[in-house]
Amino acid sequence: MNTILIDNEHLAVTLPEGFSRIPHKELESLIGIAYSRLWGVRDTGRHMLINVTWKDSNALLAKLASERQVAKRIDKTFARCRPGSGYTSENLPERNVVGSDAGAYGFRFSYVVEGVTQEGEVWVFKRGTRCYKLCYYTRSETAAQNRPTFDDIFGSLQVR
Numbered sequence: 001m002n003t004i005l006i007d008n009e010h011l012a013v014t015l016p017e018g019f020s021r022i023p024h025k026e027l028e029s030l031i032g033i034a035y036s037r038l039w040g041v042r043d044t045g046r047h048m049l050i051n052v053t054w055k056d057s058n059a060l061l062a063k064l065a066s067e068r069q070v071a072k073r074i075d076k077t078f079a080r081c082r083p084g085s086g087y088t089s090e091n092l093p094e095r096n097v098v099g100s101d102a103g104a105y106g107f108r109f110s111y112v113v114e115g116v117t118q119e120g121e122v123w124v125f126k127r128g129t130r131c132y133k134l135c136y137y138t139r140s141e142t143a144a145q146n147r148p149t150f151d152d153i154f155g156s157l158q159v160r
Contacts, residue, residue: 001014007039007130011158011160012160018043019050022051024038027039032081039051043149046145046146048142049136049138050150052132052133056130057129075109078122085111087109087111088111089109090108092106092121097158099127101126104123107122109122120137121135121150122134122136123136
């Protein structure tokens, strides 16, 4: 198990063996955005990919946009960006992230790309004026066996 500081400041995670860091440019290509505050890992044997983005905003904006509202906006964006893919989603119960200002809010999603059903989760949580978005992707065929691994990874998150 390796503990890694994701954003070089506040967010730490413990990863099991098998996960490796995805180079920044490759990660931008995989998820389809060019963004400087982007981190990601994958386990090719398990068909799992996890990425995290973060954004700092002013105090007023951070108070006005709740974690739940941000998660809902991300879900709408995912649906809009995947037309014809059979995209579906469902809200998930609030979870805790050690050290975050409030609960983490998220949703589970699935869609088909190139004939393969993908599924995963998106979670949003904050520390002060910094908002984090964690995305988890896996193939539907391996989702049940990957669930405990992802739950352990999510449970290890700490905002310091």
